Amino acid sequence: MAALLILALLGAGCVSETPVIPPEESHGEVGIMYTAAGQMPVLLSTGQIDGYMVWQPFVSVATASGIGKVVSYSQDLPPAGTWTDHTCCALSGREDFIKANTDVVNAIAALLILSGNYIQENPDRTAEISANWLFGGADMTFGAVTISSNDVLKGSIPTIRFSSVPSTEWLQSNDRFIEALRDIGYLTGSLKDAPSEDVREMLYDFSNYEAARAMVDAGEIKTPQKLTKPLSLGYLPSDHDAPLFVAIKDWEYFNEKFGIALKPRVNVPGKVDVADLIVNGVMVAEVKLVQGEGGAQLMTLMATDALQMAYAGTPPTISAIDKGTAIKILFPTQNEGSGLVVAASAPVTDWDSFIVWIDARSAEGTPLKIAAPIRGSIQDVQIKYALQDSGVVVKEV
Template identity: 60%
Template structure:
């Protein structure tokens, strides 16, 4: 245990040094420093920005990494788990299942049932990746082609390339918890944690962030082959993002009959058809126990605002937005992971970079020429932003926040 504490402390110290040393914001360039311009952008436009030479690359979550490779727009320099510092991001935290604390107290049986369905859906994805890709492409794009400027790509092909690069897991392992601890340190250095977690020790942080009781109850029910039927909960709402990171929701709804027949629990869509679903019936052991509104968000911070307002009671959301929301007093808990990894750094197809080392060499060359690389990233404090900044800092490259 002492060794684990020492290792955790060392990792946290490394991240803190990286951010203090020059990757937490716009830094003045001093003679000879390599710089990269980071442009904050929504993920959707990134492939078009790359295909029209408005940026040199982007750091994004799936399926936008696969969009680049399948369409030929770009190529992957590094997947997120392989980025520097070496070994820092293996199995790194990404999206999780979260719930408001009041519904956890008042409807624990409902929370346990939804956790069980999520765990079962993750198992389904691992066993049926191509089917999961098709169902996710149906939900996200109606299986239609995806168009970025003059580039068109088949959405099913994109999702079939994307799904295998994610690790779908519901296990809140020690490594996963440590990864969240690392992000807490990073978010503090970025100035995004200013509330209850700012000066809290690791044990207090974890107590504030997590409640693994529903996960344990769900695992036990699945192992016993019987889901406890919750009391009727009326209408509830679950928020999600339009990304295959949340494929567990998509497959649970799109193939609801399988889950009903196999586990005795299902999210039956109010209407069948192609595309996203906005309302479903939660059915357990043949009994409808809730009407579930499925609320699409545009970002994790937006979902956390909806949770704070009690507009949604559950969320599939990235752990950093959940962490910052809890820090500010939003009454939620992270229950268990949805998946880990699943992001990457993409550059144009003709770029003189095929891995991290050649990317850094290219960045230094462009900086020396007075034309720093322009790399798009999701908003500050996102998983992708934190990882990109840490990797560049580890490689002695300064981040400039481009306008």
């Protein structure tokens, strides 16, 4: 079961323009190949790849198991400062649902803000909850290597920036993604030719975040009217969704301290399928928790009203809006959280020595092979951007 869940961990990110490097600054060559995130540690441990660029917890898998080591976390990749606070996961909602149930959306937003804050103060508890939700607390096996899922998550959680603030850097990261999608012809709908001053209005509605933030700051959550039918909330099986897992598994803490909770209908280990949204002691909504296989799948479910809200990456949400799905990004829930890993035996300690290794391997006629997830994902673009900025020739293999 753990192996299946590992392979199911999916995500999506943004793409951006790649810099043009003067020939006199050129270095060696790197091949980029695409594969599922769950396969990357096995490929690295068996020497089929030299490294990989991926989201957590697979960066932590490498370090916890001894398979590999981190060259750079995503926010520190060159050019310096480019990826600070970069986009990843966000809460989104159908426009019709938001309009009809504003107070419920505000309450859920407030809870996720609070649980994001909780993670910063309780990383070990968050790791324990996430390991149990995602893997049932079981060990993770990659070829001949077996490691504790709890140890992996303890290494992963501190490297993810759990933030609900729609910062300037976060917005600019999404702007870069949109421009890149235009350049490669992936946008064909409403965002394709929209003026830049209109794009943000088409993508975002921060009013629920602002209302939720005001309630959190005031220490009083408004009790919504009870929904007449269940709310379906989609999410992905990734530790990037830890604020949702924490809010549900530690519901008693949030209920007692803040008067709001997502109480599981059934107290079971691992993931939860149904929870009750309770505000000030009143059950206001039945929340069905729908685990998706990827952000694009969740967006398809939102388009058909099978989901009313979703916890997923901003890139698939942006693509869905471009195609005409009437949804809005409400606020970020998590930023950063990816990294570049190489084999433990590699003669590399940082980005500069990584470039030296690239040159040496290219001179030998055996260019490095680096795995990345989906083509056009944030991880794919970040590694290509960084390599080309350093004068490395990048080829897809």
